[in-house]
Amino acid sequence: MVIDCHAHLTGAPNDVTIHWGVPDEKVIADSERLGIDAMCVSLLTRHRPATPDGFRTCNRLLAEITRRYPGRVFGYCYVNPGYQREAVEEIHRCIEEYGFIGVKLYNEYKCLDPVVAPIVETAIALRVPILHHAGHSHYYVADQPNMSDGGELAELARRYPEATLICAHVGGGGDWEWTIKAVQPAPNVYLDTSGSVFDAGMVEMAARLLGPERLLFGCDLSYTAGLGKIQAAALPEEAKRRILGENMQRLLAQRESQC
DSSP states (O other), X not given: OOEEEEEEOOOSSOSSBOOOSSOHHHHHHHHHHTTOOEEEEEOOBSSSSOOHHHHHHHHHHHHHHHHHSTTTEEXXXXXXXXXXXXXXXXXXXXXXXXXXXXXEEOSSSOTTSGGGXXXXXXXXXXXXXXXXXXXXXSSOOTTOTTOBOHHHHHHHHHHOTTOOEEEOOTTSSSOHHHHHHHHXXXXXXXXXXXXXXXXXXXXXXXXXXXXGXXXXXXXXXXXXXXXXXXXXXXXXXHHHHIIIIIHHHHHHHHHHHHO
């Protein structure tokens, strides 16, 4: 089974979520055409920092999509940790009522900010992963001053060894070699292969330093590049199977084993 661990949709036409420029039905159909069996999706607010009304709307729209595509679209609960009470309540609602499979954190706060701690603790209690937006840019990203990097996620993992953290889009721009090395000491940080960058050797280096069991196939809407970089990697077929789906299936089973 091939699972895209990092995907986005828009939801019904509205003024709240990001519009990616492609109808959701086409995104889902195109991914299926490429052999992707399931996608783990978050809906993000168009404007950030997200308000409670904003992230609740995103998650409600996503819940409707997951009901239309059972077993095909899985949901991440997107929240802004700055609204701690509302965010924790929303995570419980999304996981326990909507059947979502994880939490999505974007760039409202760095992952080591104290306001993020209750979110991590809630995810641990519910046995679900956190997909965290991340990058180690070569320059200051003015519109993302609170973007976390792999080193900060590794420190968060050290503080919370029970947490399951996914470092987003190693191929999303920036210094991917630095990111791979930064997360290496943290066994509970998984690296998402998504992003439009498909530099030669990126996937191979990640597999060599982290082991293929810590890599998760993702596209982040760059579907041909996302799939192609795994297919073209100089890795054994067994390693590719792990990356393309088996590892994510194992993470999803953590929650199922508790229920």
